[in-house]
Amino acid sequence: MISITARQLRAERQKIRHTKALLVPLGFLGFEILWTMWQLSSMKPSEFSQGYLMLFYNLPVMNTLLMPLMISVIASRVCDMEVKGDTLKILYTMQKQESFFDFKYLNCLRYITVFVIGQGLMILFFGTVNHLGTIRPSIFFIYLITTFAVSTVVLSIQQTLSLMSHSQLLPLGIGIGGSFLGLFSLFFPKPVARLVLWGYYANFSVVGMNWDPDTRIIDYYVLSFPLSRFLLFLAAGVFIYFICRMIVVKKEV
Template sequence: MTGVIRQLQAERYKAKRRHSWAVVTALCLFLLLWSAFNFRNADSRELAQGYSTLFYQLPLFNTILLPLGLSVIASRLCDWEIKGNTLKLLCTLQRKGAFYDCKLLIGLGYLFVIALAETVSIAGIGILFRFTQTLEIHMLFLHFLQVFAAGTAIYLLQQTLSLLCENQLAPLGVGLAGSFIGLFSLYFPTQVSRLILWSYFCQFTPLAMDWDRASREISFYPTAFPLGLFLGFLAVIIGMYALGKFLFLRKEI
């Protein structure tokens, strides 16, 4: 146990002055401002469905921002060893598998903060703009779960790529392309978009939107949480973790 704590502490030291917290803060602030911006001139009808609007829109913003944001965080945390060519020395002192896990835990810590900040800010925006809709706590929980689960899958992919590639151009290119593909896939039928990993920031929202063309008004209605899909996605995450670790363990250093 002491060994794990010591290894995590070492990762924390390595992450010092790497400005990863600046990326996290910038992402959270941007999401907050972008969400709040939409309510600056909200009328009573919009305030009456304010929380639903946020629960529906934030996943879309996440699809645009988080894939690239997480790829930047993963790259910042992983290029230390790649740049300094220290993996060879490090792996004589530390098990390669434990190294992969520690990096993952530190990265997921950042993701946890992003998901938590976003969830808390939903309640904060509601109070600030005096939403008249009642906030359902289970929706907040589901939102947190969605951001964290989808983010974990993306982070696993990015960390594995960042550790495998000598040049960080490739993982960042994948992050950028992922944001793009994820955003576009939302305009496709559900069966198609579910094949795209980056679209999962939006796949578990238990809300659907109805746009009335005549009145040009948007309304939201609740749908069931796709539990089967979520469990299947968790299985994919476990598979990605196993594959990522396997590939890293096989990497010639």
């Protein structure tokens, strides 16, 4: 069983070895590195004591804008070969439709993992170089876990759209729309904002901000993590995954 799984994963990697899909998460990560450098360069020395909290407040907002688009591009690059080449009927004679979806998903997940780990290393590097103080491990790991968890659910939807569409313009359009809808949802009332999947990158943030318009002083503070809501989100994510897989399996090829 393990050898079959390893062989199928290797086959998926071989399919996309010339697509340069790895450049997608690296490119988005490079953009966030430049943005973080700009953010830190605009801070006053007196503000560096809250530098880590500033990052954990602003990065989820950036993820809300960037990651839905990044995931849509990754899913498009990984799935486009089968859709464009119309080879699904041939593949399904050699591989179960369920496992085809699963291994495509795992392959896309590798690139998301690269991005999330890269973000974690970026935070630690800039924090050390700029002497931002002591990082709180709980906030750091909550940030990485929630970012990865939300991405897995978004990926389920984007991969399904990529496999169901003859043109990748629709999945990419949904990715762009999700980015802006997620960003705008941060201004919605909380009950409404919780209905927007793409906004959960920021909804699970455990850092809040107070801004005094008179003194123009920004103060960051730590929020309690909504564990029950996160567990409910994970359960909904598993449900969405199997619904998406069922839709692809029932597709006529």
